Amino acid sequence: MGWIGESIDSIKSIQIRQLLTQAVSLGMIVTSALIIWKALMCITGSESPxxxxxxxxxxxxxxxxxxxxxxxxxxxxxxxxxxxxxxxxxxxxxxxxxxxxxxxxxxxxxxxxxxxxxxxxxxxxxxxxxxxxxxxxxxxxxxxxxxxxVGWVTIIMTEKPIIKYILIGALGLLVITSKD
Amino acid sequence: MHSFGYRLNALLTFSVTILALMCAMASFSDNLNTPSPSVEIQIVNINWFQKQPRGNDEVSLTMNISADLQSLFTWNTKQVFVFVAAEYETPKNSLNQVSLWDAIIPAKEHAKFWMHTSNKYRFVDQGNNLRGKEFNLTLHWHVMPKTGKMFADKIVMSGYQLPEEYR
CATH class of the missing domain: 2.10.109.10 (Umud Fragment, subunit A)
Known part of the structure; x- marks a missing residue:
């Protein structure tokens, strides 16, 4: 599994400037999801579209x-x-x-x-x-x-929270270790 | 650049995009279908007609329903929900819709049918305005797709009347 080793190496080589960029890109992902949801609320006029x-x-x-x-x-x-x-x-x-x-x-x-x-x-x-x-x-x-x-994703995540944390953790790791 | 993670991500994104596109196209293709359903409903008998202890009018009736809804079905149709509603106006209410009978049609083969049935749901007014009341019977249908947009429409049939006296 060279992939994991690579990931650990890339975490080790993080510099402060890179860390900031990654924090910003993580923030962008979260906020754009929020923007899409709120925009849907406006368009459909329903509090949960x-x-x-x-x-x-x-x-x-x-x-x-x-x-x-x-x-x-x-x-x-x-x-x-x-x-x-x-x-x-x-x-x-x-x-x-x-x-x-x-x-x-x-x-x-x-x-x-x-x-x-x-x-x-x-x-x-x-x-x-x-x-x-x-x-x-x-x-x-x-x-x-x-x-x-499609809704099975949310059903599984609400009923088995451990899967949610694993997924969020994996995604977070991916964002942090990605190099672009 | 060409790590396992990247390739997995690219594959996943691509397949989800294609799937979404196919769903959208399937849903859009429903618009190309112009259905021409037909229906006929006769009221065979007023079984009973009375004032409830609470003061609302209630009637029980028997209907013959014959319909041909085959043209509603497309390749993206999961089922058609069909129901007959009595619609009328009273001094208090500008619109009353009371569902009398409904059914789920699972496939095109069952979409041409003839039914002899009494009302499945209670025909109760809000008040006692039903004596001699003229009303419409409306056949509504609700096309539920395998994926995408749902369609609904109706056929209104007028000229039905309830008896002047309770029985």
Missing amino acids: VVVVLSGSMEPGFKRGDILFLHMSKDPIRAGEIVVFNVDGREIPIVHRVIKVHERQDTGEVDVLTKGDNNYGDDRLLYAQGQLWLQRHHIMGRAVGFLPY
Whole structure:
């Protein structure tokens, strides 16, 4: 494994100027990731533009580990749309389909009922105690696009943090030892 | 310059780029399909029609649904979610959409079908405005792709009416 030896040699030969450049390039990577995320937030208007599907309640359409792209526009919510919503007292947002909509004549407020395609009954059991309908403010966005499997990366990293640290460590080492 | 790490990195970046490009092209190719689905829904029977103890109107009905949705399927289609919703206006609400029946169509072979079914979800109004109410039945479909953008559209059928009296 000449590669490891090479890496150790290159760490030994680091000078202060080189160290600074590397710190800057590491900073650039982190900030550009942040810029992309924040830009997506602006474009889509949703506080989390990409979500990972965590449960099987929308199978076979969405499986665990798929990712969804969200969009939050001013358009009214209609039946059939797949929305991501937060319920009071629950931390993890839920991705389900709208099956009933009642929109007020005077205020334009909506009452929405959702259901997972793979669930037998509607979502009233998941809502807060005594809550019959979702309102607009519960809804974080509607799903517009879909990419399979990619979300497994984050699922694995949250469930097995050791892999996350190994990955971050390896990447950091790569950045430090790279010579351009 | 040509170390193992660099080559691995180059290979990985290249393959991810190609994969992303292929996903984008597959999703884009859906736009070339112009579907022409057709549907017909008859209400065969009003099974019962009453006021709930809570005060909302509820109705149970039986429908015949015949549809041909084969043209919605492309090579990038994983499944089509289809549902029938009753849509009407009341003095309180400018729009009420109540899903009555839905199904997941997994493949093109199953996309031409005939159904005799009563409503799968409860047809309950917010209030009691359903007596003699005229409403639309709308067939919505939601095309879920193998990858990329999701498509949705609908066919509205009007001219349905509920009975004047509870039964």
